[in-house]
Amino acid sequence: MSRVRECRTPRPGVWGAAVFLVLLIAAAVFPGLLVSGDPNGTDMLAALQGPTADHPLGTDANGRDLLTRIVHGARPSLLAGLGVTALSIAAGTVIGLAAGLGGRIADETLMRLVDVVLSIPTLMLALLVITITGPGVFNTVLAIAFFMVPKYARLIRTQVAVIRRAGFVEAATSLGLTRVRIVLRHILPNAFQPLLALATIEVGAAIVAVASLSFLGLGAKPPAPEWGAMLAGGRDYFSVAWWVAVFPGVAITLTVLSITVLGRYLQRRLEGRPA
Amino acid sequence: MSRVSKSRTPARHPVARRTLVRLGASLLVLWGAVTLAFASLHLTPGSIEDTLIGQSTVTPEVRAQIVADYGLDEPVHVQYLAYLGRVLKGDLGHSYQLHDSVSSLISSQAVPSLQLTLTGLGLAAVTAILLSLLTAKRSRLLRGVVSGLELVGISVPVFWAGILLLTVFSFQLGWFPAAGGDGFSGLVLPAVAVAISVTALLSQVMREGLETVLEEPFVLTARARGLSDLAVRFRHALRHVLLPAVTLGGWLFGLVLGGLVTIEMIFSRQGLGQLTLNAVTGKDLPVVMGVVVLTSGVYVVVNILLDLLYLVIDPRLRGAHEPGS
Numbered sequence: 001m002s003r004v005r006e007c008r009t010p011r012p013g014v015w016g017a018a019v020f021l022v023l024l025i026a027a028a029v030f031p032g033l034l035v036s037g038d039p040n041g042t043d044m045l046a047a048l049q050g051p052t053a054d055h056p057l058g059t060d061a062n063g064r065d066l067l068t069r070i071v072h073g074a075r076p077s078l079l080a081g082l083g084v085t086a087l088s089i090a091a092g093t094v095i096g097l098a099a100g101l102g103g104r105i106a107d108e109t110l111m112r113l114v115d116v117v118l119s120i121p122t123l124m125l126a127l128l129v130i131t132i133t134g135p136g137v138f139n140t141v142l143a144i145a146f147f148m149v150p151k152y153a154r155l156i157r158t159q160v161a162v163i164r165r166a167g168f169v170e171a172a173t174s175l176g177l178t179r180v181r182i183v184l185r186h187i188l189p190n191a192f193q194p195l196l197a198l199a200t201i202e203v204g205a206a207i208v209a210v211a212s213l214s215f216l217g218l219g220a221k222p223p224a225p226e227w228g229a230m231l232a233g234g235r236d237y238f239s240v241a242w243w244v245a246v247f248p249g250v251a252i253t254l255t256v257l258s259i260t261v262l263g264r265y266l267q268r269r270l271e272g273r274p275a
Numbered sequence: 276m277s278r279v280s281k282s283r284t285p286a287r288h289p290v291a292r293r294t295l296v297r298l299g300a301s302l303l304v305l306w307g308a309v310t311l312a313f314a315s316l317h318l319t320p321g322s323i324e325d326t327l328i329g330q331s332t333v334t335p336e337v338r339a340q341i342v343a344d345y346g347l348d349e350p351v352h353v354q355y356l357a358y359l360g361r362v363l364k365g366d367l368g369h370s371y372q373l374h375d376s377v378s379s380l381i382s383s384q385a386v387p388s389l390q391l392t393l394t395g396l397g398l399a400a401v402t403a404i405l406l407s408l409l410t411a412k413r414s415r416l417l418r419g420v421v422s423g424l425e426l427v428g429i430s431v432p433v434f435w436a437g438i439l440l441l442t443v444f445s446f447q448l449g450w451f452p453a454a455g456g457d458g459f460s461g462l463v464l465p466a467v468a469v470a471i472s473v474t475a476l477l478s479q480v481m482r483e484g485l486e487t488v489l490e491e492p493f494v495l496t497a498r499a500r501g502l503s504d505l506a507v508r509f510r511h512a513l514r515h516v517l518l519p520a521v522t523l524g525g526w527l528f529g530l531v532l533g534g535l536v537t538i539e540m541i542f543s544r545q546g547l548g549q550l551t552l553n554a555v556t557g558k559d560l561p562v563v564m565g566v567v568v569l570t571s572g573v574y575v576v577v578n579i580l581l582d583l584l585y586l587v588i589d590p591r592l593r594g595a596h597e598p599g600s
Contacts, residue, residue, distance in 0.1 A: 239442075
């Protein structure tokens with residue numbers, strides 16, 4: 001009894017994370033609702049001011065309001081994180097299905113490829129791709145997505161290998177359903193279930209990776225209100241204006257923290273463990 | 276037929292067989308990384324000479340020399356085999372921008388990076404062991420605080436941890452040098468930055484393990500023999516949770532290597548990270564290829580070392596190759 005209850009009622013941390021994420025999504029969709037003003041509006045007279053009533057999080061070297069820029073930064077970060085995850089899930093599903101449903105040779109070949117990619121740090125591989133494609137927001141998203149594929153491919157493959165032998169699949173086959181229909185309607189939906197928790201947590205990892213590459217000057221470029229790019233643009237002023245170094249990073253950390261907390265809560269619920 | 280042989284082989288020499296399988300897998304990983312590097316060279320749009328040269332200007336003689344060196348007039352499979360051969364001999368190509376061979380560039384930058392990596396990992400291991408051993412199965416409040424800190428530690432991006440440490444301890448407090456910095460004082464902040472997420476991950480895994488281990492009967496036995504709580508934790512329980520922690524080792528090593536690029540930039544340190552970043556922005560593909568091949572090589576070596584470490588930690592694995600004894 002109490003186990004079930006514990007499992008259903010989330011801890012306060014989970015509520016906090018959910019509230020923060022709702023705010024974040026609001027900021028990404030309607031930034032104008034939370035802050036007024038232009039994220040790129042400069043005011044040289046107010047350059048590098050500490051937190052005040054007018055500028056609660058201070059201003060940067062061009063007098064731009066940090067709070068406005070951080071709120072507007074929610075959209076590129078969330079879009080990049082979701083984009084990376086969507087792309088890698090799509091590709092991972094195709095590869096996982098091919099490995100799980102194909103013959104042994106397809107399975108072994110694909111899974112060994114997955115091993116190779118998993119053995120080199122994602123950031124290193126992304127850098128290799130960016131050397132070839134050149135920098136840019138789209139290229140960084142593509143590079144990171146490419147190397148997050150293996151995780152999903154492996155998970156889907158494991159799921160498919162189990163589910164294809166399940167009773168209901170056998171039943172569907174004996175009812176004369178087509179192979180495509182069985183895979184799409186019966187195997188895939190069930191294989192996706194454990195993917196949800198992993199995907200949630202990986203959105204956080206993707207946001208960090210994208211912000212890191214922007215900070216290195218390979219993704220979004222400094223005037224853009226993107227969190228990593230804001231830190232890159234403020235680099236020369238960290239010694240005189242701590243708020244320039246602190247607040248964009250707080251935004252990234254809180255976002256990733258909330259996503260992780262929520263992802264782990266989902267994971268526990270799906271596994272039926274106490275939250 | 277196949278069933279019989281399947282059930283017989285693993286029983287005979289489990290350790291030897293496992294080592295062989297792991298070694299084979301390692302070679303496969305290395306081969307895959309080299310192939311990936313080669314493929315990236317050929318997938319780059321434009322002529323391969325131009326890609327290898329990058330953004331520097333060279334004389335037509337040098338260009339002809341490159342074509343000859345890389346056998347660019349040969350069919351692709353011949354070039355591939357030649358590339359494999361060169362990598363096997365330790366020749367990772369030439370950076371025309373830095374006027375040096377990739378191998379010597381890497382080896383000249385490897386020492387500061389290795390120092391940073393090992394210091395960071397060592398710091399993380401010690402902190403995580405102490406943190407998990409001292410807090411597992413303690414009061415609710417303490418565990419709540421520590422697990423909260425662990426979650427924050429996991430979520431903080433490595434590069435921002437570096438920025439924050441730099442801002443607080445160099446710029447505000449002036450305790451450590453802000454840039455470069457030789458010797459120990461320059462190593463502290465970057466090492467801490469690298470260690471934060473690794474510590475959080477390790478401590479989390481080990482604490483979860485400890486909570487189960489401390490329920491085991493052998494712990495009760497040890498307590499009944501009159502051992503103090505700390506002695507039980509350090510002398511008996513620790514060994515059991517080191518194994519899952521070591522399993523994460525290879526992955527954590529990769530995490531740290533990936534973090535070097537941003538950390539070395541933030542602290543203006545020399546090293547592989549800086550070399551890679553400059554190569555990426557300068558489109559110096561031979562250097563980036565070399566670093567990718569090296570990284571996978573390091574990963575393979577680390578994993579073999581970790582495999583040996585298993586045997587040190589868990590004596591049961593050592594005796595396993597003598598069945599019937």
